[in-house]
Amino acid sequence: MLSHVMPVYAPAPVVPVSGKGLWLYEANGTAWIDCIGGIATNALGHCHPALVDALALQSHALWHVSNALCIPGQAELGAKLTAASFAELAFFCNSGTEAVECAIKTARRYHAVRGAPERSGIIGFHGSFHGRTYAAINASGNPAYLEGCGPLLPGFDHFDIADRAGLAAAVARPTTAAVIVEPVQGEGGARALADADLLRLRQLCSAHGVLLIHDEVQCGMGRTGRLFAHQWVEGAAPDIMAIAKALGGGFPVGACLATADAASGMTAASHGSTFGGNPLAMAVAGAAFDIIADPDMLAHVRAMSEQLRSALETLRCQHPDIIVDVRGKGLLIGLKLAPNNRAFIAAARQHGLLLAGGGDNIVRLLPPLTVSAEEAEMIVERIAATCMAMICPAVA
Numbered sequence: 366m367l368s369h370v371m372p373v374y375a376p377a378p379v380v381p382v383s384g385k386g387l388w389l390y391e392a393n394g395t396a397w398i399d400c401i402g403g404i405a406t407n408a409l410g411h412c413h414p415a416l417v418d419a420l421a422l423q424s425h426a427l428w429h430v431s432n433a434l435c436i437p438g439q440a441e442l443g444a445k446l447t448a449a450s451f452a453e454l455a456f457f458c459n460s461g462t463e464a465v466e467c468a469i470k471t472a473r474r475y476h477a478v479r480g481a482p483e484r485s486g487i488i489g490f491h492g493s494f495h496g497r498t499y500a501a502i503n504a505s506g507n508p509a510y511l512e513g514c515g516p517l518l519p520g521f522d523h524f525d526i527a528d529r530a531g532l533a534a535a536v537a538r539p540t541t542a543a544v545i546v547e548p549v550q551g552e553g554g555a556r557a558l559a560d561a562d563l564l565r566l567r568q569l570c571s572a573h574g575v576l577l578i579h580d581e582v583q584c585g586m587g588r589t590g591r592l593f594a595h596q597w598v599e600g601a602a603p604d605i606m607a608i609a610k611a612l613g614g615g616f617p618v619g620a621c622l623a624t625a626d627a628a629s630g631m632t633a634a635s636h637g638s639t640f641g642g643n644p645l646a647m648a649v650a651g652a653a654f655d656i657i658a659d660p661d662m663l664a665h666v667r668a669m670s671e672q673l674r675s676a677l678e679t680l681r682c683q684h685p686d687i688i689v690d691v692r693g694k695g696l697l698i699g700l701k702l703a704p705n706n707r708a709f710i711a712a713a714r715q716h717g718l719l720l721a722g723g724g725d726n727i728v729r730l731l732p733p734l735t736v737s738a739e740e741a742e743m744i745v746e747r748i749a750a751t752c753m754a755m756i757c758p759a760v761a
């Protein structure tokens with residue numbers, strides 16, 4: 366079936382035709398609990414009625430006009446996002462990696478318009494993921510994504526977050542433009558940065574006139590139980606932030622947010638996008654924002670996270686040979702496994718549970734923010750059954 370599609374993916378043998386909330390359904394009626402969630406994208410579950418309505422309504426009015434004409438939805442969503450964050454300006458695009466591209470351009474142009482174009486160095490971290498475009502794979506430095514894609518781009522360096530001395534020296538270089546970091550690493554291993562590390566990065570950048578970029582493409586928009594993950598830590602706000610995934614609740618849309626100062630190089634014609642910020646995306650993302658940013662929703666995320674985490678910790682104690690660590694933040698939950706994570710994901714499918722993979726031999730649970738207490742219990746039951754099956758494959 367995929368014979369004319371470039372074989373860059375290895376999809377599981379599941380063909381959903383419809384979805385509702387946490388659940389996905391195949392044509393033959395098979396029901397799945399979906400903890401992939403479009404990779405942390407369907408934050409309100411599948412086919413949330415408010416998003417279906419917003420999309421349907423807009424689809425009858427207008428889809429696309431390009432940024433050659435005015436799109437009022439951009440101003441509306443921009444106002445919501447900036448009122449709820451450190452930022453004053455937004456650029457809308459279609460994906461996470463484009464939001465990262467814009468963030469890196471914004472940082473470099475900030476220095477260039479101040480007469481310091483040599484300040485172009487971008488500092489990233491081992492274990493990070495920023496997307497698949499050239500700037501993004503170079504910012505992450507993960508050899509798995511760089512291999513065979515030609516020479517490395519100049520101007521990118523990578524450190525362990527624990528390498529304080531190396532990091533401090535690199536940030537202090539007169540050629541450094543920005544630091545890019547995920548407050549909670551997603552793909553790379555569901556690792557939440559320590560509060561102290563986030564604060565240290567903020568202080569280090571401020572001390573040297575270096576811009577701080579947060580990549581909250583995965584951990585932002587409510588996933589951790591705050592609207593943005595860095596909002597757990599007072600005084601840690603970045604200058605520039607990339608968001609996407611949950612922003613459209615499943616509709617493709619991304620944004621680069623920045624303070625007016627950090628965005629001062631983003632002058633007319635310095636950047637752009639044909640599809641970015643189109644009326645359909647703005648309508649759906651606007652509706653998703655109102656639901657996700659509701660304090661009751663964020664409190665619900667924190668409660669469901671606590672319930673899931675404490676149950677998963679209990680499972681880890683019962684199956685220390687299977688589950689080595691429970692990590693992440695909020696409803697971005699990683700289980701570091703002893704057995705191969707791909708084998709665990711396949712075994713979970715035998716129990717009707719769809720899990721996402723990740724670096725460092727983790728599986729990720731990315732349920733919708735709307736997951737109920739009963740559904741969270743079902744998820745844990747199915748993980749428990751999967752653990753049993755990994756121990757005794759014959760009897761399970």
Ligand SMILES: *Cc1c(COP(=O)(O)O)cnc(C)c1O
Binds near residue numbers: 460551581584
């Ligand atoms: C998914 C992701 C990206 C890339 O997003 P795409 O929409 O796939 O381009 C970038 N950064 C982080 C942290 C992500 O999780």
